[in-house]
Amino acid sequence: MIEVEHLTKYYGPFPAVEDISFRAERGEILGFLGPNAAGKTTTMRVLTGYMPATSGTVRVAGFDVARESLDVRRREGYLPETVPLYTEMEVWPYLGFVAELKGIGRSARAAAVAGVVERCDLGAVERQRIGSLSKGYRQRVGLAQALLGDPEVLILDEPTIGLDPRQILEIRRLIKELGGRRTVILSTHILPEVSQTCHRVIIINKGRLVAVDTPENLTAQLQKSARIVVQAAAPAAELARRLGAVRGVARVAPEESGAAAGAASARVMVECERGADPRAELARQVVAAGWDLVELRSVVMTLEDIFIQLVTEEQEVPA
DSSP states (O other), X not given: OEEEEEEEEXXXXXXXXXXXXXXXXXXXXXXXXXXXXXXXXXXXXXXXXXXXOSEEEEEETTEETTTOHHHHHTTEEEEOSSOOOOTTSBHHHHHHHHHHHTTOOHHHHHHHHHHHHHHTTOGGGTTSBGGGSOHHHHHHHXXXXXXXXXXXXXXXXXXXXXXXXXXXXXXXXXXXXXXXXXXXXXXXXXXXXXXHHOSEEEEEETTEEEEEEOHHHHHHHHOOSOEEEEXXXXXXXXXXXXXXTSTTEEEEEEEOOOGGGOTTOEEEEEEEOTTOOOHHHHHHHHHHTTOOEEEEEEEOOOHHHHHHHHHHHHHHSOO
C-alpha cells in the first residue's frame, strides 16, 4: 500500500531525511518513532505530497507521489502535528467544507459529516466556533477531517496530543478499528501508545533509518539474555553469592530493595546465559537457605528501552 525507496530530503545543505526505505501493507498500523528533529514530520509531508523529495521514490496505492499527486491525495487522510483549522468557522460547516473539497457529492455530504462527528465524539460542539474549542476538541476536529472521504491511507502526526486520558483511550480504539481496512502511519512520542496500537515500528534518528520490525522481534534482537529480578529476606551479599552459583546464571548485580519489604530484604538482578531459564532453581535456592522469597519475575525490555538503546547506539557511532 505504501512503498518508500531511498527517500532523501534536503533543506539546503542539511539532510532532514537520508536514504530511508520501508513498506506498509494494507490494514497495517505502523508506528513512526524518533527523537525531535529526527525526520518524522518531513517524511510524512513527503508521503502526503505536501512537499517534494530531493530524491527517491514514494508510492501510495500504486501511485507515485511526485508524478500522480492528486491520485495519492484522493486516497489519503492527513492529520498534521499542528492542525490547520479555520477557527472562525463552526465545526459542522467546516467539516462540510472539507467534504466538498474532497469531492464528496452533495447528497452524501451530510451523512459523511455526521459519521465523522459521531466517530470523533464531536456532537456536543458541532455548532460551536472552532476558535472557542479546547485544544483536545480541536485535535478531534482535525482527526474528523482526515477521516472524511473514507481514505485508504491515514497519516497521523501526534493524533492524541492535547487529549485527556479518556479521549486518548477512545482515539486509540478508533485507530485500531481503522487499521483493519486502512493502512495507518502513526507518529507519536507516547511509546505505550505504539505498543498498544501498532503492528510494527519504524525508528529513525538524524534522518536515518535505525530499525523496522515488530516490538517483539526488536526485543528478541536487543535483549541478548534473559534477566530476572529476585528479592528475598536475606543478606544482600549472601543472596548474590548463592544465586551466582546457579547453573545458567552469568552475573548477579544488586538492586535497590523495596521499602515495604523491610530493611532485611535484598533485591538482585540476575542476568542469564543465552537460552538459560534458571527461575525454578533460583526459587529453590532461596527457599533452601531458609529465606522468604518476596519477588521473582522476568524483566522484558519495553519499547522505551528499545528506543533509547537504538537511538543511543546510533548517536555513539562516529560520523
